[in-house]
Amino acid sequence: MGLILGKITVETPKHEILASTNDYEIRKYPPSVIAEVTYNPSEMKDNKDGGFPILANYIGALGKPQNTKSEPVAMTAPVITQTQKPENPSSETIAMTAPVITKQDSNDSGIVTMQFILPAKYSKAEDAPKPLDERVVIKEEGEKKFGVVKFSGFVNDGIVKEKVERLKNELEKDGYKVIGDYLLARYNPPWTIPFLRTNEVFLPVE
Structure with missing residues (x-):
């Protein structure tokens, strides 16, 4: 409710x-630690959620987590979408985290990057569990x-x-x-x- x-x-x-x-x-x-996936929406026509399921699987929001450890992590919010355009125009359950950031490639090619900001307990990229899906990248933001x-x-x-x-x-x-x-x-x-x-x-x- x-x-x-x-x-x-x-x-x-x-x-x-x-x-x-x-x-x-x-x-x-x-500073924060993020998980991100980059994809071309035109190649994912049957998946209106784009890269979301890939990241959700990594943290265990849709079932068995697709990473290398086993530790539940509290969900966070918000979900964040970012559009960048040219100036002229074992398994670890990481509960759903946010922001979720979606970036439109700056050359307007249609390539999108979606990010989940991981919980604050992960202060460095190496602290987060390693993804099983190679499309998921873990990185640090300043x-x-x-x-x-x-x-x-x-x-x-x-x-x-x-x-x-x-x-x-x-x-x-x-x-x-x-x-x-x-x-x-x-x-x-x-x-x-x-x-x-x-x-x-x-x-x-x-």
Whole structure:
């Protein structure tokens, strides 16, 4: 019931709020360990979830975990989608983690990279269990700082574009330099009542 009503009951990434206005927050996130898979959506026409099942199998969310140890790990949130475009245009059960990050190849070739951020207990890439599927890559991400805006409801390209443009304008007006593409964070499963969903747009800043 809590999932339907938008209650977030799982671990979320720790962060420090550096500044807060009526329009956005500036947050600093510590280094993290991620699992990622890169794929071409056109080659996965029968799989509308893209790389998600590959990563979900690695952590054990869909059954027997496809990795080399056996240790349950708590689920985290949110799920994060990232689209990067050109400037001009034994088994270890790791419970579902997030963000899940999807990157569109910057040359617009259609290649997508999806990432799960692993729980904080994995402070280094070598701490995480080794995937059995060679398509899954474990890597480390460094500390990052973002401008973030929160909103509810359904998410589509038009809404995201509007949120990104407004956030970028507000950040630059206040003297922040945006240094990369946006992230879209979704904290709830798809069956959550729309107006009770928590969504966020992130823009990396210096």
